[in-house]
Amino acid sequence: MMAYAVALPLVAAFLLPVLHNASRWLGILVGPAALVAVLLVVFQSWQPAVLPFAMDLGGFAPPWGITFYVDALALLFCGAVALMTLLLWPRDEGDGDADALVRRRSLTLLLAAAAAGLALSGDLFNIYVFYELAAVASYGLAAERGTPAAYAAAFRYLMLSALGSVIALAGIAIIYFETGTLNLAHLSLLAGELQGPTGMAAFLCLLVGFGVKAELFPVNAWVPEVYGVTTRRTAGLLAGLVSKLAVLVLVRLLVLVFPQEGLRDALLLLGVLGLIGGELAAWKARDMTRMLAFSSIGQLGLVFVAFSLPGTAGLVAGIVVAVHHMVLKPGLFLLAGQWGGGLRGLAGAARRAPLAGLLFVLFALSLVGLPPLPGFWAKFLVLTGLAGQGGGLGWLAMVAILVATVLEVSYLFRLAGRLYSRGDDEVPAAATGGGTVTAGVFGALVVAAVVFAPALWDEVQDMGAGAGDAALYVRTVGPMVPTMISGGAP
Amino acid sequence: MDAYIGPLLFLGAAGLLAIGVVGMLLSNHLFRMVLALVIAEAGVNLMLVLAGYRWDAVAPILQPGVAAQPMVDPIPQALVLTAIVIGVGVQALALTLVIRIREAYGTLDMAEVRARMEVDVAAAGGGEATGSRERPAGGRPLPGPGALPEPPR
Amino acid sequence: MPRFATVLFLAGFAFLLFSLTLTLGFGEPPMRAGQGVLDQAVAGTGAANAVSAVLLGFRGLDTLGELSILFAAATAGGLVLGHRRPGGDGPPAGAILQAGTRLLFPLMLVVGFYIVLHGHLTPGGGFQGGVILAAAFFLPVLAGTGAGPDHALLRVVEGLAGTVFILIGLAALWTGGVFLEPLLVDRGALHELFSAGTLPLLYLAVGLKVGAELAGLLAHMARAGGGEA
Structure with a gap:
């Protein structure tokens, strides 16, 4: 069943240009229809009794074929992919270019299919393929505006991302040299062979490769450039969704194949650097779009810090932080799009659009971490986890999080003050409409998280426990033939 | 003999990969960066085959009519086929972007393209290029549009 | 200063690669998954070519993803280059070039389709053949004797070929199997053209799709290159 989550958006993407030529309405409807169908499939599969389960695509048992591993976490991300793509569905930008609109929608569907594949896949090379699909689709979307700056930013993004992909592929080659398999469950059984420096090298290669999309510290130079030149919907999609799926892949690798302590510390350090660097740059940013872009780097730093915590606590904290950011950031980007992003249009903007202003304050408060809002729980979980872990790095990370929070308060409320300032009669930047409604949906999700917090808490606990259980993963994927664990070439 | 030829082949592949990565990071010419990407991908594909x-x-x-013999592992060969096609797609897209950048900015020099892009991005965001001495976002109003450098066409 | 960090990274990366030379084993791979694939290739997919068996059977999803990547690249390329009028024509093709193009076109078509359809028996398959097909249709553009393939037609071909690949995969799902499971494997003897069940059909879809995507990308670039660039 879950194969539909990948297959349906792909079919829709392939057929969209053809159908658009045949009938205008068919062309408009086919994409959202495919995404709604994916949502239905996800809801239907969400039965705690049968989760987690594995699917052998092509009917070949692991490790020969490709495995899809379906657990609550993967389903959550699949559902989020379909929902967010629906909410951030590319709209007509009013330039009257129907052909470009069809292409942008095709690319968005391909992105959705790739993201679902990343969430489900249990095969290292298959993950690489879906990662590349997401990458190529996002290169196209990065250049969607058709301005010279968009081309330049897309090219720089492509080069950095392709560099990462090449290095990730080298990492996969090293793993294949060592173990002769690509199935994650099989690799988990063979994790002992990847304990040494060779395995470490392979993980670093994969970290650099998948870290590009995850906005990991040293390879995130593309973030402010790309988010500055795309439509805000694309920026929301890349910052909210694609980055989280890259993180999910890295987490799966950490849990299953590379459980070493040293690697977690490396992740923690990179996360702290990203957090501080991103928030500082956001504090210094001079327009709302780039402020949000840098803040996104900072938030993903926090996600990495959370996931670097050992055990279930780390996974729970990581999931909460990641999902929280996944909901907030597109909402904020949509508001930025609404206000044109430029500071000159922002003065008094909230007074002219009260609902949008209210949403901004809600998102800002949650991002900072005011108690009843989900952002508070996210930071609380990370901080308690770090306190429990202790150690020099743990304390460093705690200080970093507190400093980052102070920075967030400073720049977000400076902006809020500007939004509510009076006396400026300047004409606001042209509002594009529609963005506030979608941002409202994201705001409703935040409020819903507050209302249903206890139920969600239980769900997240189970999800984290399930995702952190490498033995469960291996058991679910299926028994490997014993000779393949020990044996080498005949 | 075999003991040396394996590492030697690997060194060849790794060398291509290293040359490509160096070229991508240090080259300042858009087209050469794409070529470096091609070299790096060739190197990593050779590594996979090996x-x-x-x-x-x-x-x-x-x-x-031929009796069964030991065969090489077919999986990396299939992977390489996949990786090559993926690489071709990425390279073609990179070249289309290079064509457009060349049209828009009239140069293939990365530093120049980057500088002009930053000016454009800042103008689109309504702020100023990085490195401005003005107060950050939300501070006092920015100077009028006349203070912004005009994006060159 | 960033330069310095880059050089440092490069030095580290090169050191990593070259130190791997000393630790990795060569020539005697573990073949943990590979041996099983070799043992099951014929029974599972009916293909004599184990690489094709892996591409379309064991790892069919990778192939689907790869087709999607080509589609994404072609779509993004079209988005970047937009629709533009063909630029100024180059000098007219000479008699030799024109005659050569006309001579080569049918030959390349035959070779391309041969390679596509024999992918499950001999080295080759949808990708290799598809590239030759794309080259055949692109030859007139290079020689300056024609306008290249029709865009609307290419769109239909690439859309339908991709859909057919997925539909064959879904057909297995609807008949009680798993997505992308090879069907009708036991029909036809090994080493015959009509064997390996749905594999040749899949390869045909792959070949047409690859051909259409590449031809579309090249045509876009040729049009862009026609102007001052």
Whole structure:
């Protein structure tokens, strides 16, 4: 069943240009229809009794074929992919270019299919393929505006991302040299062979490769450039969704194949650097779009810090932080799009659009971490986890999080003050409409998280426990033939 | 003999990869960066093929009338085929972007393209290029549009 | 200063690669998954070519993803280059070039389709053949004797070929199997053209799709290159 989550958006993407030529309405409807169908499939599969389960695509048992591993976490991300793509569905930008609109929608569907594949896949090379699909689709979307700056930013993004992909592929080659398999469950059984420096090298290669999309510290130079030149919907999609799926892949690798302590510390350090660097740059940013872009780097730093915590606590904290950011950031980007992003249009903007202003304050408060809002729980979980872990790095990370929070308060409320300032009669930047409604949906999700917090808490606990259980993963994927664990070439 | 040839082949592949990565990071010319990407991908593909190679084996294709022999691992060969096609797609897209950048900015120099892009991005965001001495976002109003450098066409 | 960090990273990366030379084993791969694939290739997919068996059977999803990547690249390329009028024509093609193009076109078509359809028996398959097909249709553009393939037609071909690949995969799902499971494997003897069940059909879809995507990308670039660039 879950194969539909990948297959349906792909079919829709392939057929969209053809159908658009045949009938205008068919062309408009086919994409959202495919995404709604994916949502239905996800809801239907969400039965705690049968989760987690594995699917052998092509009917070949692991490790020969490709495995899809379906657990609550993967389903959550699949559902989020379909929902967010629906909410951030590319709209007509009013330039009257129907052909470009069809292409942008095709690319968005391909992105959705790739993201679902990343969430489900249990095969290292298959993950690489879906990662590349997401990458190529996002290169196209990065250049969607058709301005010279968009081309330049897309090219720089492509080069950095392709560099990462090449290095990730080298990492996969090293793993294949060592173990002769690509199935994650099989690799988990063979994790002992990847304990040494060779395995470490392979993980670093994969970290650099998948870290590009995850906005990991040293390879995130593309973030402010790309988010500055795309439509805000694309920026929301890349910052909210694609980055989280890259993180999910890295987490799966950490849990299953590379459980070493040293690697977690490396992740923690990179996360702290990203957090501080991103928030500082956001504090210094001079327009709302780039402020949000840098803040996104900072938030993903926090996600990495959370996931670097050992055990279930780390996974729970990581999931909460990641999902929280996944909901907030597109909402904020949509508001930025609404206000044109430029500071000159922002003065008094909230007074002219009260609902949008209210949403901004809600998102800002949650991002900072005011108690009843989900952002508070996210930071609380990370901080308690770090306190429990202790150690020099743990304390460093705690200080970093507190400093980052102070920075967030400073720049977000400076902006809020500007939004509510009076006396400026300047004409606001042209509002594009529609963005506030979608941002409202994201705001409703935040409020819903507050209302249903206890139920969600239980769900997240189970999800984290399930995702952190490498033995469960291996058991679910299926028994490997014993000779393949020990044996080498005949 | 075999003891040396394996590392030697790997060194060749790794060397291509290293040359490509160096070129991508240090080159300042858009087209050369794409070429460096091609070289790096060739290197990593060779590494993958080598991961499944066996000295004593034949290609993994059954020939009619030939007795079964040990065969090399077919999986890396399939992976490389996939990786090559992926690489071709990425390279083609990179070249289309290069064509457009060349049209828009009239140069293939990365530093120049980057500088002009930053000016454009800042103008689109309504702020100023990085490195401005003005107060950050939400501070006092920015100077009028006249203070912004005009994006060159 | 960033330069310095880059050089440092490069030095580290090169050191990593070259130190791997000393630790990795060569020529005797573990073949943990590979041996099983070799043992099951014929029974599972009916293909004599184990690489094709892996591409379309064991790892069919990778192939689907790869087709999607080509589609994404072609779509993004079209988005970047937009629709533009063909630029100024180059000098007219000479008699030799024109005659050569006309001579080569049918030959390349035959070779391309041969390679596509024999992918499950001999080295080759949808990708290799598809590239030759794309080259055949692109030859007139290079020689300056024609306008290249029709865009609307290419769109239909690439859309339908991709859909057919997925539909064959879904057909297995609807008949009680798993997505992308090879069907009808036991029909036809090994080493015959009509064997390996749905594999040749899949390869045909792959070949047409690859051909259409590449031809589309090249045509876009040729049009862009026609102007001052």
